[in-house]
Ligand SMILES: Nc1ncnc2c1ncn2[C@@H]1O[C@H](COP(=O)(O)OP(=O)(O)O)[C@@H](O)[C@H]1O
């Protein structure tokens with residue numbers, strides 16, 4: 001009998017991967033390619049959507065070739081993607097009309113500040129599930145339309161399509177200008193600020209706030225469900241799932257029950273708590289979002305804490321400061337000292353998101369003395385990610401307590417590139433006071449996309465089967481004394497306040 005597999009596309013911030021999985025959730029082959037990061041102005045981050053599509057066209061056949069299988073042996077394809085990254089393209093030629101504006105980009109900060117005084121902020125948060133912020137795609141779309149009147153006219157004339165990377169890839173995979181499907185799923189739509197979190201439809205009030213015509217937007221479909229058949233680069237593969245990458249990681253970690261959480265440490269770090277059928281509204285600055293939707297089933301919601309600068313800070317320390325040659329080297333350097341020498345780094349490269357929400361905050365280093373060495377700074381760089389995780393876990397636990405239906409986090413399941421750093425994982429356990437566990441399978445985003453597609457296609461009978469694939473690789477227990485932790489948190493909280501104040505000062 002011919003063996004069948006599931007393919008997953010993980011279109012991330014720095015690279016795109018195609019991974020083929022077998023029935024046991026094991027990787028059979030991987031093809032991966034990076035794309036360029038463009039920083040045309042301070043705070044601006046852009047990608048070339050055409051380059052991302054070109055990379056995707058290369059890696060799908062490469063992954064099949066490496067697995068020595070044909071398209072007929074792929075039971076389903078699942079797509080997970082970096083969320084909020086915004087692009088408009090010409091529906092006739094398929095050409096992107098500008099560089100995609102990446103989720104880390106802060107160019108809409110000024111617009112958000114102006115808008116804030118004219119709109120009902122509480123109503124926006126209620127409808128969209130998150131505070132008005134430069135993090136989401138809706139403000140980026142508004143910015144694009146306002147900064148190019150010709151583009152705005154073309155949008156109104158119906159010549160242009162909008163999408164996040166999921167929509168862009170699905171449209172191209174299913175034929176592009178020749179019948180490509182223009183869709184997104186509810187997880188990605190929930191990151192635009194244009195979708196109503198209760199109805200899971202585009203919200204007329206939110207469209208009005210941002211001046212967006214609905215005709216430019218994709219159709220919102222279930223995350224798990226038949227999408228269409230690929231035409232390019234390998235014809236005949238069934239796309240059975242589309243889902244935001246952080247939600248995919250939640251599924252990849254099999255955090256499928258209400259009360260289960262995961263934290264992914266990549267370029268940013270993203271803590272998601274599955275809240276089941278309950279749309280829990282955060283009182284502590286977390287985002288209410290969609291965990292996934294499946295054809296014919298009620299939606300599953302999540303609470304999310306998003307921190308835009310985690311691995312990005314390590315990249316900056318490596319590429320812009322030149323203090324290390326590789327990301328892995330930061331652990332060796334930071335391990336040369338026992339503490340940060342009194343130094344604290346607040347990496348608000350893209351403002352402060354959850355739970356603080358200060359769009360204009362700027363990065364700062366405080367506590368510098370002539371005693372501080374490169375090694376202390378390396379340690380403070382890592383500690384910044386651990387502190388930010390602590391703030392998110394604290395907010396999540398408080399929200400869970402208030403909701404009454406969810407338990408406090410008993411452990412934190414982690415994944416992503418930064419979890420290779422054992423020192424950082426120990427810092428996370430110490431500062432959150434929660435044990436940290438890392439599974440054997442590091443590619444949880446791709447695995448979650450594969451699980452989603454495989455469940456929708458009936459490749460896996462039910463979610464219980466998937467749990468058996470989860471195997472622990474490492475665990476870190478909290479060791480920090482409560483007094484030490486409390487003191488550290490007080491100083492960190494003060495540093496965060498300074499970053500916010502500094503941003504306000506320089507913005508005026
Ligand atoms: N050993 C390490 N210590 C600290 N950071 C690391 C380490 N290895 C990788 N990283 C960081 O992790 C990030 C890449 O993680 P990954 O999960 O591949 O990101 P993404 O999916 O967001 O593109 C980079 O920012 C990189 O610098």
Ligand SMILES: O=P(O)(O)OC[C@H](O)CO
Nearest residue numbers: 012013082083103266267
């Ligand atoms: O591509 P990643 O892993 O950096 O994730 C990006 C997030 O989806 C942004 O919200």
